[in-house]
C-alpha cells in the first residue's frame with residue numbers, strides 16, 4: 001500500500017516516524033510533497049522516502065492520500081488533487097482540524113470516500129490516540145484500512161463526527177495541557193531545590209505510571225485519589241489546595257475554549 005502525504009509538518013512527520021518506528025511500512029511506499037522543497041527533500045532523504053514534485057503527483061501514486069496541510073488550504077489543495085481522486089479512486093484521509101466531512105465534500109463532491117482522521121502528536125512514538133469518521137460513501141473497507149493503519153501507531157476510536165471537537169480538546173490539544181501541568185509541577189520541584197532535569201524526570205515517570213495504573217486497573221481516578229490520600233496526610237492537603245485554586249474549572253475552561261475554537265465560534 002502506498003501512502004501519500006500532502007504537507008509535511010509536525011503531524012505528517014509524527015505519523016511517518018511512528019509508522020517507520022513500528023516497521024509497518026517501507027520508506028519507499030511513502031510519498032511526500034509540501035510547499036517547500038527545502039523542507040521535504042532533506043526530510044525524505046533522511047528517511048529514504050519518495051518525493052513528488054506536486055500534490056497531484058502524490059495523489060496519482062498513492063492508494064491512501066493523507067491531507068496534512070493547514071485547514072485554510074483545504075480548497076486550494078483539494079482542487080489540485082481532485083483529478084487523481086476521480087481517476088484512481090484514492091482513499092482520502094483528512095487531518096484538517098475543524099474541517100467537516102461536509103466541508104470537504106463541498107470541494108471534492110459527494111462521490112468520494114472521505115475519512116476524517118484526528119490523531120494526536122503521540123503517534124510519533126506509537127502511543128497516539130486517533131479518532132476516525134467516514135462520510136456515507138466511505139465503505140467498511142476504507143474505514144478498516146484507516147483504522148488498521150492508525151492502530152499501528154496507537155489506539156483508534158470510531159467516533160461520530162459530532163464528537164470530534166470534544167475529541168480535539170481531550171486528545172489533540174490536551175497533550176499541551178498535560179505538558180503545562182508537568183512543567184508547573186517540575187517548576188515547583190525546582191522551587192524546593194531539585195534541578196529542572198531531575199524534576200522533569202520524576203514528573204514524567206509519575207505521569208506515565210499514573211496513566212498506566214488507570215488503564216491497567218480499570219479503576220476510576222477518584223478511587224485512586226482516595227487510595228493515596230491518607231487521613232490528615234500530605235496528599236489530601238495538596239488535592240484540596242488544588243481544588244481551592246480552581247483546578248477543575250480551569251481544565252473545563254481550557255476544554256470549552258478549545259471546542260469553541262474548533263467549531264469556529
Ligand SMILES: NC(=O)c1ccc[n+]([C@@H]2O[C@H](COP(=O)([O-])OP(=O)(O)OC[C@H]3O[C@@H](n4cnc5c(N)ncnc54)[C@H](OP(=O)(O)O)[C@@H]3O)[C@@H](O)[C@H]2O)c1
Nearest residue numbers: 007008009010011034035036039068069070071095096097
Ligand atoms: N499538530 C497537531 O497536533 C495536530 C493534531 C491533529 C490534526 N492536526 C491537523 O493536521 C494538519 C497539519 O498540521 P501541522 O501541525 O502538521 O501543520 P504544520 O506543521 O504547519 O505543517 C503544514 C504543512 O503544510 C505544508 N504546505 C503548505 N502549503 C502547502 C501546499 N500548497 N501544498 C502542500 N503542502 C503545503 C507546509 O509545507 P512546508 O513545510 O514545505 O512549508 C507544511 O509542511 C492541520 O490541518 C491540523 O489542523 C494537527
